[in-house]
Amino acid sequence: xxxxxxxxxxxxxxxxxxxxxxxxxxxxxxxxxxxxxxxxxxxxxxxxxxxxxxxxxxxxxxxxxxxxxxxxxxxxxxxxxxxxxxxxxxxxxxxxxxxxxxxxxxxxxxxxxxxxxxxxxxxxxxxxxxxxxxxxxxxxxxxxxxxxxxxxxxxxxxxxxxxxxxxxxxxxxxxxxxxxxxxxxxxxxxxxxxxxxxxxxxxxxxxxxxxxxxxxxxxxxxxxxxxxxxxxxxxxxxxxxxxxxxxxxxxxxxxxxxxxxxxxxxxxxxxxxxxxxxxxxxxxxxxxxxxxxxxxxxxxxxxxxxxxxxxxxxxxxxxxxxxxxxxxxxxxxxxxxxxxxxxxxxxxxxxxxxxxxxxxxxxxxxxxxxxxxxxxxxxxxxxxxxxxxxxxxxxxxxxxxxxxxxxxxxxxxxxxxxxxxxxxxxxxxxxxxxxxxxxxxxxxxxxxxxxxxxxxxxxxxxxxxxxxxxxxxxxxxxx
Amino acid sequence: xxxxxxxxxxxxxxxxxxxxxxxxxxxxxxxxxxxxxxxxxxxxxxxxxxxxxxxxxxxxxxxxxxxxxxxxxxxxxxxxxxxxxxxxxxxxxxxxxxxxxxxxxxxxxxxxxxxxxxxxxxxxxxxxxxxxxxxxxxxxxxxxxxxxxxxxxxxxxxxxxxxxxxxxxxxxxxxxxxxxxxxxxxxxxxxxxxxxxxxxxxxxxxxxxxxxxxxxxxxxxxxxxxxxxxxxxxxxxxxxxxxxxxxxxxxxxxxxxxxxxxxxxxxxxxxxxxxxxxxxxxxxxxxxxxxxxxxxxxxxxxxxxxxxxxxxxxxxxxxxxxxxxxxxxxxxxxxxxxxxxxxxxxxxxxxxxxxxxxxxxxxxxxxxxxxxxxxxxxxxxxxxxxxxxxxxxxxxxxxxxxxxxxxxxxxxxxxxxxxxxxxxxxxxxxxxxxxxx
Numbered sequence: 001x002x003x004x005x006x007x008x009x010x011x012x013x014x015x016x017x018x019x020x021x022x023x024x025x026x027x028x029x030x031x032x033x034x035x036x037x038x039x040x041x042x043x044x045x046x047x048x049x050x051x052x053x054x055x056x057x058x059x060x061x062x063x064x065x066x067x068x069x070x071x072x073x074x075x076x077x078x079x080x081x082x083x084x085x086x087x088x089x090x091x092x093x094x095x096x097x098x099x100x101x102x103x104x105x106x107x108x109x110x111x112x113x114x115x116x117x118x119x120x121x122x123x124x125x126x127x128x129x130x131x132x133x134x135x136x137x138x139x140x141x142x143x144x145x146x147x148x149x150x151x152x153x154x155x156x157x158x159x160x161x162x163x164x165x166x167x168x169x170x171x172x173x174x175x176x177x178x179x180x181x182x183x184x185x186x187x188x189x190x191x192x193x194x195x196x197x198x199x200x201x202x203x204x205x206x207x208x209x210x211x212x213x214x215x216x217x218x219x220x221x222x223x224x225x226x227x228x229x230x231x232x233x234x235x236x237x238x239x240x241x242x243x244x245x246x247x248x249x250x251x252x253x254x255x256x257x258x259x260x261x262x263x264x265x266x267x268x269x270x271x272x273x274x275x276x277x278x279x280x281x282x283x284x285x286x287x288x289x290x291x292x293x294x295x296x297x298x299x300x301x302x303x304x305x306x307x308x309x310x311x312x313x314x315x316x317x318x319x320x321x322x323x324x325x326x327x328x329x330x331x332x333x334x335x336x337x338x339x340x341x342x343x344x345x346x347x348x349x350x351x352x353x354x355x356x357x358x359x360x361x362x363x364x365x366x367x368x369x370x371x372x373x374x375x376x377x378x379x380x381x382x383x384x385x386x387x388x389x390x391x392x393x394x395x396x397x398x399x400x401x402x403x404x405x406x407x408x409x410x411x412x413x414x415x416x417x418x419x420x421x422x423x424x425x426x427x428x429x430x431x432x433x434x435x436x437x438x439x440x441x442x443x444x445x446x447x448x449x450x451x452x453x454x455x456x457x458x459x460x461x462x463x464x465x466x467x468x469x470x471x472x473x474x475x476x477x478x479x
Numbered sequence: 480x481x482x483x484x485x486x487x488x489x490x491x492x493x494x495x496x497x498x499x500x501x502x503x504x505x506x507x508x509x510x511x512x513x514x515x516x517x518x519x520x521x522x523x524x525x526x527x528x529x530x531x532x533x534x535x536x537x538x539x540x541x542x543x544x545x546x547x548x549x550x551x552x553x554x555x556x557x558x559x560x561x562x563x564x565x566x567x568x569x570x571x572x573x574x575x576x577x578x579x580x581x582x583x584x585x586x587x588x589x590x591x592x593x594x595x596x597x598x599x600x601x602x603x604x605x606x607x608x609x610x611x612x613x614x615x616x617x618x619x620x621x622x623x624x625x626x627x628x629x630x631x632x633x634x635x636x637x638x639x640x641x642x643x644x645x646x647x648x649x650x651x652x653x654x655x656x657x658x659x660x661x662x663x664x665x666x667x668x669x670x671x672x673x674x675x676x677x678x679x680x681x682x683x684x685x686x687x688x689x690x691x692x693x694x695x696x697x698x699x700x701x702x703x704x705x706x707x708x709x710x711x712x713x714x715x716x717x718x719x720x721x722x723x724x725x726x727x728x729x730x731x732x733x734x735x736x737x738x739x740x741x742x743x744x745x746x747x748x749x750x751x752x753x754x755x756x757x758x759x760x761x762x763x764x765x766x767x768x769x770x771x772x773x774x775x776x777x778x779x780x781x782x783x784x785x786x787x788x789x790x791x792x793x794x795x796x797x798x799x800x801x802x803x804x805x806x807x808x809x810x811x812x813x814x815x816x817x818x819x820x821x822x823x824x825x826x827x828x829x830x831x832x833x834x835x836x837x838x839x840x841x842x843x844x845x846x847x848x849x850x851x852x853x854x855x856x857x858x859x860x861x862x863x864x865x866x867x868x869x870x871x872x873x874x875x876x877x878x879x880x881x882x883x884x885x886x887x888x889x890x891x892x893x894x895x896x897x898x899x900x901x902x903x904x905x906x907x908x909x910x911x912x913x914x915x916x
Contacts, residue, residue: 003696014578017507042505087761094833150728154622269620300550313608368555375557
């Protein structure tokens, strides 16, 4: 055969190897702590994640940023390991201790050789149970956050995300804020607030330990009871955190199309976000929504990518999707486009938002999205760290144990009608907020003329200028 | 804890294509990674950014694959993919469910054999616009965005192939023509200039048969032009400094040094030094500048390995508000120079080794990383087995070796200091801004 004949014939796939999401075991310890273990053979590194169902969304407005700051301060020293001794002890095990808070959860985690798991769990226990929150380290971390906020103002990509959240959510919603807090509250936070948040966190009913890797010869639940059992004994009489929790407030501040432009002189691109308040994670049509979002703006060849990148060359990349949290997070189209094509790029993005609501996707589009989401599943969960992370996500969101095992079947069952229904119900073209960070001197007039919605231009921020941060003055964004 | 050995076969097809296959069946996934020995160092003056623009063209279809279909077919098969361009090489990779391996091989073969059949002005113009937007996103519209390009320009003289950035300049991107693309393809995208690595859930005999079938008939290019002599003195010779005014709220220093080439054991000693200097909260720079003296908001230090002339050791420190940038610079440099004066402690070295061991094991868990490293070591050093010796080499680095390389590299006359300062007024329009293309 000639090379031409060989290449002219497309190969057909072989037989897929059977795959199912790794099964995990659940043990509830006498202390109330859940232990979820997953055996992934042949993996010398074990991933351990002690996760608590409490996050930035649970803060009151006056404490915004306290949970994230608390997490950062936890590795700054404990009763037995003052200062950097905790970090150094973990490094001697070849591991890094992570303590992270997100909107929905706090997690302390470590990746370590199986033979050192017990020693690593002892450090996790120390970190979670006995942090000392030294006042001067708390003050330093607080100042670092304030400095980071300055940097954020100058970084168009981060600036536009903050502006987008502030635009679409009402001020009462925690999601209108930054998970790490802003100048209006962070500057006020002290050791006392962090200790208070920590006390609320330390409830074993909220917690699960997820451990994955090659667990041959390890009795993880027993190890966990021995090492982490006192977590329960230290805290008593605390009410159990039961599901479902009250949903966080996630009301829309927008009831009609609006445009908000933050002036950044000299910008060679406009950072653009288009969207509205989206959906929480626990919804009946989750899989249809995910397939729809993949076709619209998730796949490399999504409709938005094919239009704005591969056809028009307006951008290096464009995506769209729902950030699903315990409450309704944002839905948004996200891109950065050359300044001169800002208006046509927005027009094309809006066209795509309407098109996926108004007409059925083709069978070919549906097949690519479905087949990708089903087929990529084993790739996503190649390592214990990824498996442990996914199981932790089920726990945080209160999803059933078989959620991931059922995922592929449910995705395969999604039809073109389901996709259109999901788009029609969940993409609200009547209340799209278009938020930009760009050069108003170049784009404002055209944006006004385009009639996408009422235009508001915010010019009083001068990026690059260091503002004196006065925590007592509250929000200075000038919106 | 011992790292699992990566067993692999290493052979060449008659046309010169080097094939490396590493079989393991832990997960039902397989990675395909192809490295072409061409990067921005092969570009000539007036045509900077070309290797990277070309990488984009590689996704615009070939004789049997329509525009954007490469992405579509891989994703519909449940795979992931991308390509990257760097100074010494360009690589393309797909990670697939294992029963879809043949598709990835066919796609790579079709574009290696027939790319030019699909090339047209429209696709080139489109990807030129995309790349110009990539440049705007990654460099021009980003605070501190130009730092790496500037360090390269300071560390290598204008005539050196590492002097210019991989992303290129707007003028040169505008000048790229269809003839340039065709010539570049014919010159460098030949089987004898490529390494194909396959790792994961694969039957090696079957993989070899497919590779022979799809790639075996592609003609070699016997006349790949050799690069000129890329040797540079090990030491820059004199300190080089630049102050950059930018739309940034906090000053930041970037430091750059010439360092031993990729593959030189001294670079491995330097990488261990990087861990001790800035690898996490227990490191020297973090401890002193961020935690104790509280003069820096953040610090970093790392090595970028290159095979021609010299590598780059680079670092950064963001200056806290109200702190004199000179104080931060002095403290940073003192810590670098101290490494050259006195040996690291046994405990520091033990912690660095333990962390490096975990990082290596973590990385090698994934099939895509195994394929990438096999292709990298084969392409750049002709030694794919380094994948199995790299960790031991890191772990055997001694305090004396760290001290020696630090003394060689961290010298004032080998140093570039780039200092970003907040612009006093609204920034001047970027020189690269232009009308809509």
